[in-house]
Amino acid sequence: MRKVDHDSRREEVASVASRLIAEKGLEALTTRALAKExxxxxxxxxxxxxxxxxxxxAAFKWADQRIDQRMxxxxxELDEISLDYFIPMITAGLPLDEASDREWRVRFxxxxxxxxxxxxxxxxxxEKISQFRVLMDEFIRTLQKKGEVRRDIDPELITKMAFDMVMGAAQNLLMVPMPERQSHAAYLFAIVEKLRPVKTPTITAVPA
Amino acid sequence: MRKVDHDSRREEVASVASRLIAEKGLEALTTRALAKExxxxxxxxxxxxxxxxxxxxAAFKWADQRIDQRMxxxxxELDEISLDYFIPMITAGLPLDEASDREWRVRFxxxxxxxxxxxxxxxxxxEKISQFRVLMDEFIRTLQKKGEVRRDIDPELITKMAFDMVMGAAQNLLMVPMPERQSHAAYLFAIVEKLRPVKTPTITAVPA
Amino acid sequence: MRKVDHDSRREEVASVASRLIAEKGLEALTTRALAKExxxxxxxxxxxxxxxxxxxxAAFKWADQRIDQRMxxxxxELDEISLDYFIPMITAGLPLDEASDREWRVRFxxxxxxxxxxxxxxxxxxEKISQFRVLMDEFIRTLQKKGEVRRDIDPELITKMAFDMVMGAAQNLLMVPMPERQSHAAYLFAIVEKLRPVKTPTITAVPA
Amino acid sequence: MRKVDHDSRREEVASVASRLIAEKGLEALTTRALAKExxxxxxxxxxxxxxxxxxxxAAFKWADQRIDQRMxxxxxELDEISLDYFIPMITAGLPLDEASDREWRVRFxxxxxxxxxxxxxxxxxxEKISQFRVLMDEFIRTLQKKGEVRRDIDPELITKMAFDMVMGAAQNLLMVPMPERQSHAAYLFAIVEKLRPVKTPTITAVPA
DNA sequence: GATGAATGAGGCTTCATTCAT
DNA sequence: GATGAATGAAGCCTCATTCAT
Structure with a gap:
């Protein structure tokens, strides 16, 4: 059998195993159940x-990568780096539909x-998370240079906040009924907006 | 009858079971292992x-309540409601020492x-989380009335942010080596400070 | 504690154990269940x-003896040996009410x-059954001598038949709903009647 | 796939389980013991x-059906319905050899x-016993019509008697040493003979 | 390559019994 | 005498893995 077949079979197994883990828990992933499925x-x-x-x-990796891929x-398709990356990325990354819900369960x-x-x-x-943090940090710095993000905030703080908020939001969303998740996650967009520099930094006091 | 306090024995079992879950995982909590321990x-x-x-x-509940109790x-001992509650509460609540590290693992x-x-x-x-959210919300509103928290931020947004950040920070901290956790969590204090109203909103521009 | 108390306590235990066996089966007679009951x-x-x-x-013996005692x-109260002994004895011996039903279950x-x-x-x-057979045999012979039982039937045959029929009837009755048991057992009386000598053995042919 | 006949393997298990029940009792039928055997x-x-x-x-059913099959x-091989069916049927049905002894123990x-x-x-x-009773009843009636069984006895009485006697004989035979069983059961044949109509019901008195 | 029967360790639970209190 | 906590063997069942077919 050719390698491609072998690999695609492996992925199929990983995918089904991942679904079993998400739906019934890791202890329900038995060889019997998997073969049956x-x-x-x-x-x-x-x-x-x-x-x-x-x-x-393989199941872990499959689900983990699917979330990354989704993001x-x-x-x-976005052509230029901007703060506008955040919203679709967060939307794509969080468990806001059945598929990503399953993947996050497996990721946890x-x-x-x-x-x-x-x-x-x-x-x-x-290591993986650490690398992602570096990327994010660089991303923020670039945006700050481009004037798309306020320069008075420590990039590291933004990164840490983002990582904790996304992780926590993912965890908390899993316990929220699917229909309410969108609205629950919406506040994140408001926070992203707060990162934008004040358009007219003239005389007036800007509270936040 | 042998002198045994039934409740304290139950708690001892729950405590040891909780430790096993934290250290070896839920699937390592077998009757054999537990009895041996x-x-x-x-x-x-x-x-x-x-x-x-x-x-x-019982093990779940024990660890869960321990975190709550810790907070x-x-x-x-603090006598009056103020924003200063947040820092010690967060510090106490997050997995910043071995004991709370174990409890958070169990909670997850x-x-x-x-x-x-x-x-x-x-x-x-x-339900439990929901009730906690309500408490937090009321707490924020009270602080806003007292002038200890800026009034231009939606209380609900603060609550959501706090819940996601704490949950995510807890999760992420578990993967951070113990010595680095304090510094990793420190940024949260900076964010709490940002909630304070600007003391002298006079002439100078206050960026955020 | 006096002996009588000890014995009566033993009997109480035997009685309750017997009931448990009858209702739930021998394997349900656990020390825990018995103590609880x-x-x-x-x-x-x-x-x-x-x-x-x-x-x-003790439970076995208790139920076994209760059936014997019942018979x-x-x-x-009957003063003279006669074939009329049979009917009340059979009626008393068979599982025709709840109490004797339980006892028979235990006996089996x-x-x-x-x-x-x-x-x-x-x-x-x-040994016990054997002795009972001897008694029955003598009983039949006595009745034959008194002319209350036909002399043309082998006493041993009657005894064997009686023992098998009573044992089988007891077994079969256990599977018959309580209300129908009386009518189910009634045929035994007809058979007892057939043991009586023909009153007028004159010219007519008597088939049996 | 290893060559195994699933059904024959099931029957083998049932058969061995049945033997264990007969020899050591139902509570001795443990998975360990069965596997070992x-x-x-x-x-x-x-x-x-x-x-x-x-x-x-399965063990119950196996033994139960074996008795039925044996009968x-x-x-x-008998070609025509007649009273002569009874003797071989009873002989085959009762626990008169080691094999049927085991089967009856299991049946009980x-x-x-x-x-x-x-x-x-x-x-x-x-239900099973009830259906068998109906068959027996019809059988008796047929024999009566054919003149092979006396018509002055209620068929139902014969059926009831037969069922109780066979059941009781089976039970009692289990407690009789194997060598004596044949002679113990022989009286049943005498009783069957009594069902035959009197050949020459002429002048002479026939007591029974 | 594919099958699923076989293995036996180890899971949880229940049991009769013992014994400190 | 009475209690019931403690013991550990043995109950049934499920599991990942192996291997003959």
């Missing part, structure tokens, strides 16, 4: 993965799995 | 709990357990 | 019985327990 | 049965299991 036999899994842990990891896609499973097991996995996650 | 036989657990699920729930204790297990199982447990969590 | 603590049972098997045996009581448990375990218990049961 | 691992049982109760039921086989376990648990199982047993 995939419509194949138990033994076939061992052709694509050496152990169950590999499957779990990248949201700004892919990933986080707590790594936290518990420690080791390489945890290091990878930390 | 408690230094007693497996059968003894059934004297205090009717099922393992009850133990899990309440932090402001217990609780959240994701409820999210997966749904049912009454999820409803309870949502 | 008795309204006493688990430990108290060991004052009266050395092991659970002793309790089971003896039924003919206690006893039989199958002995059959399985073998040993002394089985020997005792066989 | 089958010469396989414990886990294999779950391939063929969803629970232990299913195994118990049917006994009259299979089945009866008392159903009696205790009630529910659908009990209803099924009652």
């Amino acid at each position: 995939l419509g194949c036999s138990i033994g076939v899994l061992s052709h694509y993965f050496n152990s169950k842990e590999e499957i779990v990891m 990248q896609n949201a700004i892919a 499973n990933l986080y707590h799995y790594c936290l518990t097991k420690g080791g390489k996995g945890l290091k990878e996650q930390i | 408690l230094g007693c036989s497996i059968g003894v657990l059934s004297h205090y709990f009717n099922s393992k699920e009850e133990i899990v729930m 309440q204790n932090a402001i217990a 297990n609780l959240y994701h357990y409820c999210l997966t199982k749904g049912g009454k447990g999820l409803k309870e969590q949502i | 008795l309204g006493c603590s688990i430990g108290v049972l060991s004052h009266y019985f050395n092991s659970k098997e002793e309790i089971v045996m 003896q009581n039924a003919i206690a 448990n006893l039989y199958h327990y002995c059959l399985t375990k073998g040993g002394k218990g089985l020997k005792e049961q066989i | 089958l010469g396989c691992s414990i886990g294999v049982l779950s391939h063929y049965f969803n629970s232990k109760e299913e195994i118990v039921m 049917q086989n006994a009259i299979a 376990n089945l009866y008392h299991y159903c009696l205790t648990k009630g529910g659908k199982g009990l209803k099924e047993q009652i």
Whole structure:
């Protein structure tokens, strides 16, 4: 069988495993349940993965990357860097529909799995987030240079705030009924707007 | 009858179970491991709990309440409501030491357990958070009336922001090495300060 | 505590144990359930019985003897031996009310327990039934001598038939709804009547 | 796939389980013991049965049907309905050898299991026996029409008697040493003979 | 390559019994 | 004498994994 088939099969397994984790919890991801959901036999899994842990990891990675991809896609068509990136990126990144809801559930499973097991996995996650922080930081600085973001705020503070708010919003949104999520997340846009520099920085006092 | 305080024994079990969840993960909380950690036989657990699920729930509740208690204790000695409540409360509430680190790990297990199982447990969590939001909202409004918080910010926005930031900070802090956590969380204090009304809104421009 | 108290307590335990066996099955007779039903603590049972098997045996014996007693009581007031003994004895012996229903259920448990375990218990049961057969046989012979039972039937045949029919009727009645049991058992009386000698053995052919 | 006939494997399990019940009692039918007796691992049982109760039921059914089959086989070669059916049928039906002894022990376990648990199982047993009674009744009536059975006896009485006697004989035979069983059961044949109409009902008095 | 039967460790729970109080 | 907490074996069941077909 060609490599592409092998890979696409692996992804299919990861995808279904991810859905099982999201819907029933990590402990419900058994080889039996997975094979049943995939419509194949138990033994076939061992052709694509050496152990169950590999499957779990693949499911984690799949969901994690889907969220990242979703965010990248949201700004892919935008041509120039601007503060306007934030809104679609946040919208795309947060669990505001069923698909991203599932992915976030899996991502949290990933986080707590790594936290518990420690080791390489945890290091990878930390590293990944750290790199993302650097990117964000640079992004803010660029926007500040371009005059799209107020210069009197420490970029690092914005970055930290953004990371905590998005993570917390994602967590909290999972417990909010789907119809109310949009409105619940809307306040984030207001905060983004507060980052814009005051248009007429003349004589008047600007409260915030 | 052997002299045993039934409630304190239950709490001891819940406490140890909570520690196991935090350190090894929920799936490592087996009756064998728990009994071993408690230094007693497996059968003894059934004297205090009717099922393992009850133990899990007790462990969840124990850790959850410990965080709440920690925050309440932090402001217990303060005599008058003021914005100064926030700093010690946040400091007490976030996972900035080993004990609260364990409790937050368990709390996240609780959240994701409820999210997966749904049912009454999820409803309870949502209700609890909802009530806390109302309290927070009233708190902000009171501070605004007292002139301790700027009146040009929607209280609801502050509440939402606070909830998401604390939740996200807690999550993110868990992945930060303990020594760096204090400094990582410090930015929150800066944000709290930004809520204070501008002392002298006279001639000078105050950017934010 | 005086012996009479000790004995009456033992009987109470046996009685309640017997009821549990009848209603829920032998495997539902646990020390916990028994103590609960008795309204006493688990430990108290060991004052009266050395092991659970002793309790089971006592329960078996209690129910077994109650059936025997019931039958003896039924003919206690009758002054002279006659075929009329049979009807009240059968009526008293069979599971025609709730109490004797329970006792028979226990008795069958006893039989199958002995059959399985073998040993002394089985020997005792066989011995007991054997003695009863002898009594019955003598009883029939006496009635035949008195002319109350036809002399052309082998007494042993009557005895065997009676033992099998009563045992089988008891077993089958347990599966018949209580209201229908009386009518179901009534045919036995007709058979008893057939044992009576033909009153006028003259010229006419008497088929049977 | 390993070559295994699923149904024959199920029957094998049921058969061995049945033997264990007969020899050691229902409570000795543990998964461990059963697996050991089958010469396989414990886990294999779950391939063929969803629970232990299913195994118990299969064992019950297996033994129950074996008795029925044994009786049917006994009259299979007989070409015409006649009273002569009875003797081989009874002989085949009663526990007169080791195999049918085991099956009857299991059947009694089945009866008392159903009696205790009630529910659908009990209803099924009652229904089965009820249908068998109807068949027997029709059989008797047919024989009466053919002149093979005396017409002065109520068919229903014969049926009831037969059912109780067979059930009781089976029960009592279980407690009789194997060598004596044949002679113990022989009286039943005498009773069957009494059902035959008197050949020459002429002048002579026939007492019975 | 695909199948699913087989394995046996380990999950939770229940049990009769013991014994400190 | 009475209590019920403690014990640990053994109950049933589920699991990831292996391997003959």
